[in-house]
Amino acid sequence: MSKKEHSIQEDVADLAQLGYKQELKRNLNFFSNFAIAFSFISATTGIFSLFGFGLTTGGPAFIWSWPIVFIGQLLVGLTMGEVASHYPVAGSIYQWTKHLVGNTFAWFSGWIYLIALLATIASVDFGGAPYIAQLMGLDSNSHIVLVFITAVMVLLQTLINAFSIKLTALINNIGMIAEIAAMIVLAIALFAVGVHHPFNFTFETAGTSGTGSYLPVFLAAMLTSTWVLFGFDSAGSLAEEVINPRRVVPKAIVTSLFLTFIIGGLALWAFVLAIPNLDQAMKAQVPLTYILEKNLGSGISNAFVVLALIAIFVCGTAVQATVSRLLYSFGRDHKIPGSKLWAKMSIKHETPVAAIVFSGIFTILLSLSASAESYIVNICVVGIYMAYLSVSIGALIARKRGWISTTSPWNLGKWGLTVNLLSLLWGVFVIINLSWPRSPGQPWYLNYSVPLLTVGVLLLGAVYYYLVVFPRDKAVNEITGIKNIRS
Secondary structure, eight states: OOHHHHHHHHHHHHHHHTTOOOOSOOOBOHHHHHHHHHHHHOHHHHHHHHHHHHHHHHOGGGGGHHHHHHHHHHHHHHHHHHHHHHOOOTTTHHHHHHHHTOHHHHHHHHHHHHHHHHHHHHHHHHHHHHHHHHHTTOOTTOHHHHHHHHHHHHHHHHHHHHHOHHHHHHHHHHHHHHHHHHHHHHHHHHHHHOOOSOGGGGGOOTTTTTTSOSHHHHHHHTHHHHHHSOOTTHHHHTGGGBSSHHHHHHHHHHHHHHHHHHHHHHHHHHHHHTOSOHHHHHHSSSHHHHHHHHHHHHHHHHHHHHHHHHHHHHHHHHHHHHHHHHHHHHHHTTOSTTHHHHTOOOTTTOSOHHHHHHHHHHHHHHHTOGGGHHHHHHHHHHHHHHHHHHHHHHHHHHHHTTOOGGGSSSOOGGGHHHHHHHHHHHHHHHHHHHHSOOOTTSOHHHHTHHHHHHHHHHHHHHHHIIIIIHHHHHHHHHHHHHHHHHO
């Protein structure tokens, strides 16, 4: 027996101790697990989509939100890494909080996480559709065109994910390498031919604060970095397909975040210093496209846009793989409608095909409503951060109950509690910043759309949970208790 086969057997036995039978195929090593997490975060996808928002909201100085958000997210990633090392089960946040706290807490954590992930696929793919339309000479303002392009992207992603985890990993590996190379080459090219300002230009606010304080403006511009630096938890969602997950998954979570920070920070710095004319950049329809074309020409600019689209496609593929494993994990525990279907595995492909197909159909349906685009983005981001916060809260509750975090092979040692507390504070701050109303001229329901959407999703989940899931779990526990007494 080879060392790999022996390790897989140990992982299968380990999973059995956590209460689950091995059904997914263990094919992922550290590189592939890391690539999926890196592709989900995708600095290229986020920066190409949101650079204009950050620049027009806070001026060039908005890029200093990047290291701030990274430090906060690193605290979350370290907390997750420690928990993931204890509970290497598909479904990540849902399973982590279930073992840390209990079924009810975990169900709501998993529910908001599920809705957020489904919305994330739509926001990623639909966000990339206008760039594809422009490159193909199609009308990028036509909603029908954008929905069609989104549907084609989703179809391809669904076929890749359904075929096998090996193919998903291969696509993510290639996409990750292309994304890293493209961002580094692009940054070097801009530093070589496009530096128009000294370093202190990165502190320029471009009058975005008017006569008031820059802090509120900076907090609004910080949303750009907040919308980019998440998704590293996806390494844990595929834990049952990873070899030696107790060690590999935590490393993949933290490493993917570190590399994204470095690559993304280098690109942001290059983009800002390469702005030829700040006023024109602030007024441009797509500021980043303006910067690239003025410095590198339209031909080279379009080439990098193509590479960015590859990153967007791979990002969507990684998100769909993540959400399908969460559906599978939920279904295996009989926690959501259609549980048997979502937990069903394809014997030939060894993937949860039904869960993958459903996520694809749901994405296309979401993209049908043009007016829903901003709401989709809002619920995907705040939902993700609420799910992240649930892990920090769950870990603290578990510690209070006597959970010994240092028993796993990857742990934070004596720093565990401190990091855990700081990650909780950071999570609360981010959710408040995401939910804070910033459009006084808009109707109240639009101004408070983020908290309203969040409450709506939680209330909808509560109705199903307390009418269906909770009574069923209670009945099962009572039957199990009677059997235990008789035995």
